[in-house]
Structure formats: structure tokens, C-alpha cells
Amino acid sequence: MIAQIKRAIASTTNIHLAGNRPNVFIFSTPRSGSTWLMELILTQPGFKPCNEPFNLWDPDVSQCLARLDITDWADLHTLHGHHAMHTYIQGFCDGRLRFKNPFFYRNYFRLMTHRIVFKILHAGEERINWFRDTFNGRIVFLLRHPIAVSVSRKFYPRLDAFLNTEYSEHFSERQLREARKIIDSGTRLEQGVLDWCLQNAVPLRDATPDWIIISYEQLIIDPRPVLKVLASRLELPIPERMVQRLTIPSASTHKCDEKTKQVLKNRKENNRWVLEKWREKVTEEEERRAMEILEQFNVDLYRFGDPACKLVVS
Numbered sequence: 001m002i003a004q005i006k007r008a009i010a011s012t013t014n015i016h017l018a019g020n021r022p023n024v025f026i027f028s029t030p031r032s033g034s035t036w037l038m039e040l041i042l043t044q045p046g047f048k049p050c051n052e053p054f055n056l057w058d059p060d061v062s063q064c065l066a067r068l069d070i071t072d073w074a075d076l077h078t079l080h081g082h083h084a085m086h087t088y089i090q091g092f093c094d095g096r097l098r099f100k101n102p103f104f105y106r107n108y109f110r111l112m113t114h115r116i117v118f119k120i121l122h123a124g125e126e127r128i129n130w131f132r133d134t135f136n137g138r139i140v141f142l143l144r145h146p147i148a149v150s151v152s153r154k155f156y157p158r159l160d161a162f163l164n165t166e167y168s169e170h171f172s173e174r175q176l177r178e179a180r181k182i183i184d185s186g187t188r189l190e191q192g193v194l195d196w197c198l199q200n201a202v203p204l205r206d207a208t209p210d211w212i213i214i215s216y217e218q219l220i221i222d223p224r225p226v227l228k229v230l231a232s233r234l235e236l237p238i239p240e241r242m243v244q245r246l247t248i249p250s251a252s253t254h255k256c257d258e259k260t261k262q263v264l265k266n267r268k269e270n271n272r273w274v275l276e277k278w279r280e281k282v283t284e285e286e287e288r289r290a291m292e293i294l295e296q297f298n299v300d301l302y303r304f305g306d307p308a309c310k311l312v313v314s
Helices: 002-012 034-041 059-066 073-077 079-094 125-134 146-152 159-163 166-170 173-185 188-206 216-221 223-233 239-245 251-255 258-265 267-281 284-296
Strands: 023-027 047-051 115-120 137-143 212-215
Touching: 023 034, 023 125, 034 047, 034 115, 034 137, 034 223, 034 239, 059 079, 073 079, 073 159, 079 115, 079 125, 125 137, 125 166, 125 188, 137 188, 146 188, 146 267, 146 284, 159 166, 159 173, 159 188, 166 188, 173 188, 173 284, 188 284, 212 216, 212 223, 216 223, 216 267, 223 239
Parallel strands: 023 115, 023 137, 047 115, 137 212
Antiparallel strands: none
16 A cells, blocks of 8 residues: 555656657666666756666566566567557656656656656667667667676576577577577576576677667776766766766665675775676686687677676777
């Protein structure tokens, strides 16, 4: 009952009127720093968040998408799913769908908004340019080291959907055989890295020059060039707010252990530790075998022995 009252209040305490400046679509993998990135963008005037609109584990999301006959992860990779996505995302852009509005007592609540930053982790990897073109969007594609992501996740709910829907047509027969072999007999870590590859290989191959492709690692080590590019390309008028926000952990850090939370509060002194923390849970041989999976899927932005991303924004 209390949750229903909160949702009702949230849905009536914001007026969204789309302006001339573009919306922002963050595409990423779970546990990649996307909440932090979204919160940096939310420091800018006129924005409201739409956080994980395709996360079917969210009861409000699953209920809304069920009305559009989307009830499973696989449904998001069908022609019907494509049409449903259009109706669904347009509802947020028009202000008709409001259940993702932040509560009035939360950070970044605004009575009047003109832009939306969408954080999409669970759909649309093969249709990113369609989101850009259809919803007046700019694309930010966020990467994080696949082993760091994999050791931070408990579940990989979309593995079956990646391999048993039209999405699988983006991969060669050799790649699909390798994927099924890993699912049948690979380690938990290898399955996580496979999931990362299936989610990221397609958009990385299809990326166009207008995308802003950034890494969590650079946001930790050398964030200012990234913020400069974000401000310029996304038309963010007060970039100094993002600089001020850098040292504040994101709302999702409750999923981190206490040591990591303390390190994030002192990022400048401990940023290298944050990047390499996953090494505490993985042997050198496990790392080597996991990174060989990236080679199978033609992803070369991360390499064995190096925790940082090869791609650097300057």
C-alpha cells in the first residue's frame, strides 16, 4: 500500500515537456558504473532519469511491458518487441508513462523537466541507432572490464535470449558453437564473460562515429577528458557540476563491499585499486582463459594482463 502511494505521488509531481536539446541513452552492461554515469548527467538542468526501463525483474517494468505482450527477455529481440519498444519509450518521452519518475525527496527530483537520460542495460543492443534516430537521442556506450563485471554479477538472465532469438543471427556458426560449449561446460566466470561478449560485441561492431564510447576505467583514472566530451557532445551546460559530483559514490554502491565503498569515497588515492580489485578473485590462468573468449568474438578493447580499456577519450 505504501509503495503504491509513493508511485502515485511520483507520477503526479513531475511535468515533462520535451525541449530542443536531445535525450541521452546510456547503453551498458549491469555492474559497469552506469548508475554513476547517469547521476553525473543528472547534475545538468532539465533532466530526469529513466532507470533500466527494460529490467523485467522490476515489478513495475514487467507489469507495464506485459500490457504490450512482452513477458520474457527473448520477447525483446523480436519484431513485435521492436514495435512494443517504440510505444513504450515514446510513452516516457511524451510524459504519459511516469512510473520511473524519482520520488520528490530523492536527489535529482525536478518538478519541470525537458530531457531524459535513459539507462538501458537489458535490451536494444542491436537497435541502438534506432533509439538515437527515433527518440531525439545521443548515445553513450559505457564499457567495463568483462572480468570485473562478471565477478560482480550473480545472474546472467539473458544468455538464453542472446542465443535462441533473432539476436543470434549477428554471430557466426563458429561463435555460436563456442558459446554453447561455454554454457554447457564452462566455469561461472567464463559464462559471465560470454554474456558480456554477446551483449557488447554487436554494438561495438555497429557503432557509428556519433556515439560516445567510454570506459569505467577511464572515468576512475582520468575522468576530466571524458566529462569534457560528454558536456560538448550531449549539450550539457554546466559541466562543473559533473566535476563536483565525481567524488560521490553512486546510488548503486550498496551492492559493493565495505572496503570498496570506502575506496570510492577517496577515489583519487585509490583509483588503481578499484580497477584491479577483481584480481583478488581470479587466478592468472582463469584470467587468460576468460580473455580468450573475447578473441573468439572479435573484441580487442580489453587484453590479458591489462585491467584498463584500450579505448581512451582524449
